[in-house]
Every structure is written in C-alpha cells, then in structure tokens.
Amino acid sequence: MDYKFLGLVNDLELVKKIDDQMQSEQIRTNWYTSIGEFWQSVERESQAILIITETSFYNVYDFCKELSLSFPKHQIILLVEESEYDVKRALKSGANDILLFNKAESEIVRTIHEIKRDQSLKEKKGTDTVDSDVPNKHARYISVSSTKGGIGKSTLSVNLASEYAKNGSRVALIDLDLQFGDVALILDVKPKRTIYDWVKEGYGRSIGVERFMLEHSSGVKVLPSPVRPEFAEVINEEHIKEVLDELKTSFDIVIIDTPPGLPETTLTALEASDQVVVLTYMDLPTLKNTKLFLETLESLELKERIKIVLNKVSKVKGIKPDSVEKILGMSVNARLPEQNKVVLPSLNMGIPYVVSHPKSMVSKSVKKLADLLIPRGIVRNKSPKSFLVNIVPKGRRRVS
Ligand SMILES: Nc1ncnc2c1ncn2[C@@H]1O[C@H](COP(=O)(O)OP(=O)(O)OP(=O)(O)O)[C@@H](O)[C@H]1O
Ligand SMILES: [Mg+2]
Structure with missing residues (x-):
C-alpha cells in the first residue's frame, strides 16, 4: 500500500530539515500551514x-486525538x-509515534519505516486470520515485575x-x-536457541519466533x-513488540518474566500486558521502592x-501484612507464603512446585492467583480452541 x-x-525551518532527510528516501510530503486545508x-x-x-x-495532543478518532x-x-x-x-493522543523537535529530522525516516513495517505486518496478520479456524482469538499477557532482584519473579512466572x-x-x-535470565535453569532445560538467535536469524526474515522456543x-x-x-544489547523494544505480537494467535496465555526495574524492553512488555503482577x-526498603x-x-x-502480590510471607518477618497496604496505598491482591x-527442592529438581508439590500452601496460593489473573472458563478451558476474544492495549508510544 502506497502512503x-x-x-x-x-x-518552515523544520520542514526544510525534514524534507532534506526524506528526499534521500524519495518521500515527498505535502506541507500545510492551514488546518482547514490540511x-x-x-479526508481525501x-x-x-x-x-x-x-x-x-490548537493544542497538538487534542488535535491528534481528534485526527486519530x-x-x-x-x-x-x-x-x-x-x-x-x-x-x-x-x-492518550492516539499518535503512532512521538518525536521531540530536536531529534525530529534525524529520527523521522526511521520512524516512517517502522510505521510502514508495523502496518504491513498488521495487514499480513489480518489476512492470516481470515484463513484461521478461530478468527480473532487472542492470547492473554501477564507480566511479572518487581523493583529489585531475588523477590521471586522467575519462580512465580514458571x-x-x-x-x-x-x-x-x-x-x-x-x-x-x-542479561541474567534463569527461567531455563529453573526448569532444568538447556536451550539450544534463545531470543538472541531469533533476533539474529529470524527477525525481519519472516522466521517465526516459535521455532526458537523449547517445550x-x-x-x-x-x-x-x-x-x-x-548478547542482551542487541535486543530492543521493537523485537519485543514483534515477539509478543507473533505469539498472540498461537497461545492462550503468555507469561513474561522480567528483570528487576523498568528497562525499555520491560516497559514494552508491561504495556502490552493485560495484567501486570508487581511482586x-x-x-521497608523494598516496600518504599515498590x-x-x-x-x-x-x-x-x-x-x-x-x-500486587506479596511474596515470602512469614510470621517472623518484621512488618505485618496489613501495614503493607498502608505503605503502598493500594490493596494487596495475593499473598504467597515463604515455603x-x-x-527450594522444586528448584533443585527443576520441577515447578505446582507440579511436584501441588497440595502445598504455596502451590495453592499460586493456583488462587492464577484464577484471579484469568478466571476459569475464560481462556482456561480444556479445549484450547474456545476462548474469549481479548483486546491487548496498544503499545506505549516511543519517545525519542
Ligand atoms: N514463596 C517462596 N518461598 C521460599 N523461597 C522462595 C519463594 N519464592 C521465591 N523463593 C526463592 O527466592 C529466590 C529468588 O527467587 P527468583 O530467582 O524467582 O527471584 P527473581 O525475582 O526472579 O530474582 P532476579 O530478579 O534476580 O531474577 C530463589 O532462591 C527462590 O527459590
Ligand atoms: Mg529472575
């Protein structure tokens, strides 16, 4: 599709700079100074x-919203x-991308390429869904995050x-x-290929990310x-967006384990998620940072x-569970006991505790949390084909 x-x-100074950049790509923009003519x-x-x-x-955000609607x-x-x-x-403006003035001319061509690529990907996916036996099916995304390490994100994700x-x-x-992911280790599997290999060999070449996953x-x-x-350095938000987008039709549920804090790649995942677990x-220091x-x-x-999920809850720890809500100013949605x-044995065996110790307190708490995040009967049927459509919110707008 030609744009x-x-x-x-x-x-007009800015227009000249932008035009200089776009000329090399043989892109010609019709510039307007009057809103009416624009x-x-x-409309045409x-x-x-x-x-x-x-x-x-006009206010640019309001005008952008009006245009996008x-x-x-x-x-x-x-x-x-x-x-x-x-x-x-x-x-909230509905813009596909936002650039700051001082970087606009250097970023604009790249941004246009990204928008075009996203659009042709969408168009391609749109055609694929028509052929699919279950149209509009959509995975649920759950991210597991925390401010600092060692809180139990990977254990909970698995x-x-x-x-x-x-x-x-x-x-x-x-x-x-x-950088320091350990999901494969927790599950006692040795990966032959990883997200890095997909970025190197598959991204941009229509080689699906599923081929780089292990069961x-x-x-x-x-x-x-x-x-x-x-190797983490080569992986950026665009890669993550594409991974998540690709998985939405082949899975019912996508769980995303994250590193401590909020690097850009994590933000991308959080923004694509239906549920964000904050562990x-x-x-006190952890609660303050949370x-x-x-x-x-x-x-x-x-x-x-x-x-909000409180992990490693134990009677002997200093702060009472109820004071936690006061400090955070929000309700705690689930509590997982320290067990x-x-x-630890489940970790050493490489078997998730919900499998090795299904009757334990911590497994029961995870089960309850799983039901809270995605109620039974919504996507969690025995037959994976019958689940409800869910709209994943648009990705966060990138600001350069
Ligand atoms: N409910 C629990 N009871 C007892 N130990 C737990 C519990 N949850 C997690 N742990 C232990 O806490 C340690 C840290 O867990 P985990 O590696 O999952 O944390 P993490 O948040 O992913 O850390 P990082 O950010 O460094 O990756 C592990 O040894 C794990 O076994
Ligand atoms: Mg971890």
Missing part, C-alpha cells in the same frame, strides 16, 4: 502518514517541543505458567531478563533469554492492570 505524506506545521486533504486519502506539530491555533486508518507522527512533552497526554498449562491452556513463557515437559513453551549477558516483599514503582506505572496509565521446604 501519502501530509504534514501540518508552522515552522483536514480536507486528510484512504491511508496516509500524517506529521503534525504544535501551532498557536476521525481517521483511524491514517498513521500519525507527533512532533513536540521537549518542554511541551506531556507523557500522559501523549499516551509456576504460574505450569499451573495454566496443567489446565490445558497453551502457554508461552518469555524470559525477558535478557518443557509441563507443556509450557519457553523463549529463553540469551546465554551471555552481552513485593515485607521489608511504592515508587507503582507511581511510575500509574503515570504510564498502567494502574488498572496492576496486581523453603517446597520451593
């Missing part, structure tokens, strides 16, 4: 890339001044995935701890993290998806 490029600006030409196109900047006549088939690139950049409004797989769901487990005896399909920490622990973490997620409009006698 028309239409731009609305009042800064709107009329937008069936699919266009719109480049809009702040002018004195009126012309959902057009792609919008928003150019904003760094001082005017407002993360919340930008996220057990949640196994719990869902036990009930017949098709489950993918992605190890997004790209654990629990039925869970794992995409392992790279075998060396330095925390009953000590509160900051929650505030950050809130500013990214992810609050509604958060489920060394179950968790």
Whole structure:
C-alpha cells in the first residue's frame, strides 16, 4: 500500500530539515500551514502518514486525538517541543509515534519505516486470520515485575505458567531478563536457541519466533533469554513488540518474566500486558521502592492492570501484612507464603512446585492467583480452541 505524506506545521525551518532527510528516501510530503486545508486533504486519502506539530491555533495532543478518532486508518507522527512533552497526554493522543523537535529530522525516516513495517505486518496478520479456524482469538499477557532482584519473579512466572498449562491452556513463557535470565535453569532445560538467535536469524526474515522456543515437559513453551549477558544489547523494544505480537494467535496465555526495574524492553512488555503482577516483599526498603514503582506505572496509565502480590510471607518477618497496604496505598491482591521446604527442592529438581508439590500452601496460593489473573472458563478451558476474544492495549508510544 502506497502512503501519502501530509504534514501540518508552522515552522518552515523544520520542514526544510525534514524534507532534506526524506528526499534521500524519495518521500515527498505535502506541507500545510492551514488546518482547514490540511483536514480536507486528510479526508481525501484512504491511508496516509500524517506529521503534525504544535501551532498557536490548537493544542497538538487534542488535535491528534481528534485526527486519530476521525481517521483511524491514517498513521500519525507527533512532533513536540521537549518542554511541551506531556507523557500522559501523549499516551492518550492516539499518535503512532512521538518525536521531540530536536531529534525530529534525524529520527523521522526511521520512524516512517517502522510505521510502514508495523502496518504491513498488521495487514499480513489480518489476512492470516481470515484463513484461521478461530478468527480473532487472542492470547492473554501477564507480566511479572518487581523493583529489585531475588523477590521471586522467575519462580512465580514458571509456576504460574505450569499451573495454566496443567489446565490445558497453551502457554508461552518469555524470559525477558535478557542479561541474567534463569527461567531455563529453573526448569532444568538447556536451550539450544534463545531470543538472541531469533533476533539474529529470524527477525525481519519472516522466521517465526516459535521455532526458537523449547517445550518443557509441563507443556509450557519457553523463549529463553540469551546465554551471555552481552548478547542482551542487541535486543530492543521493537523485537519485543514483534515477539509478543507473533505469539498472540498461537497461545492462550503468555507469561513474561522480567528483570528487576523498568528497562525499555520491560516497559514494552508491561504495556502490552493485560495484567501486570508487581511482586513485593515485607521489608521497608523494598516496600518504599515498590511504592515508587507503582507511581511510575500509574503515570504510564498502567494502574488498572496492576496486581500486587506479596511474596515470602512469614510470621517472623518484621512488618505485618496489613501495614503493607498502608505503605503502598493500594490493596494487596495475593499473598504467597515463604515455603523453603517446597520451593527450594522444586528448584533443585527443576520441577515447578505446582507440579511436584501441588497440595502445598504455596502451590495453592499460586493456583488462587492464577484464577484471579484469568478466571476459569475464560481462556482456561480444556479445549484450547474456545476462548474469549481479548483486546491487548496498544503499545506505549516511543519517545525519542
Ligand atoms: N514463596 C517462596 N518461598 C521460599 N523461597 C522462595 C519463594 N519464592 C521465591 N523463593 C526463592 O527466592 C529466590 C529468588 O527467587 P527468583 O530467582 O524467582 O527471584 P527473581 O525475582 O526472579 O530474582 P532476579 O530478579 O534476580 O531474577 C530463589 O532462591 C527462590 O527459590
Ligand atoms: Mg529472575
């Protein structure tokens, strides 16, 4: 599909710089300074890339929202001044990408290529679904996150995935701890290929990521993290977006284990997730950081998806479970007991505890959490073919 490029600006200096960049790609933009004329030409196109900047006549975020609602088939690139950049409004604006003025000319061609690629991928997927026996099916995504390491994210991710797989769901487990991931180790499997190999050999060449996943005896399909920490550097948000997008039709549930904190790749995953598990622990420094973490997620409009899970709950630890809610200012959704006698042997055996010790307290708590995250009867039927459609929210807008 050929795109028309239409731009609305009042800064001709910027137009010249952008045009210089686009000329090398043989892209010609029709620039407008009048909203009326711009709107009329937008109306005439069936699919266009719109480049809009702040002018004195309108608020750029409001105008972008209006455009995206009126012309959902057009792609919008928003150019904003760094001082005017407002993360919340930008996220709600409906723009496909947002560039800051000072980097706009160097980034614009790359951004256009990305938008075109995403669009042709969508069009291709759209055609595929028509042929599929179950149209519109869509995986549920659950990310497991925390501020710091050692809280139990990987252990919980592996057990949640196994719990869902036990009930017949098709489950993918992605190890997004790209430097020091240990999902494969916890499951006692030796990966031949990892996400790194897919990025090197498969990405951009239509070689599906599933070919780089391995199947654990629990039925869970794992995409392992790279075998060396330095390999993580080549993996970026675009790769993660594509991995997640690819898995949405072949799995019922996708569990994403993350590293501590919020690197860009984790943010991408969190924003694509239906549920974001924030794992925390009953000590003051961890709770203080968890509160900051929650505030950050809130500013990214992810609050509604958060489920707070308190791990390693024990009577002997200093803070009472109820005080945790006061400190965090949010309800705790689930509690997992500290159960060394179950968790450690399961780790050493390489068998998830929900499989090796299904009757243990910690396994029962994970089962309860699994039901809370995805209620039974929604996607978790024995027959993987009958599950409800679910809309995964649009990815976060990238800001350069
Ligand atoms: N409920 C629990 N009871 C007892 N031990 C637990 C529990 N949950 C996790 N552990 C133990 O805590 C340790 C850290 O767990 P895990 O590796 O899953 O944490 P993590 O958050 O993924 O850490 P990192 O961010 O460093 O990858 C492991 O030894 C694990 O066995
Ligand atoms: Mg981990």
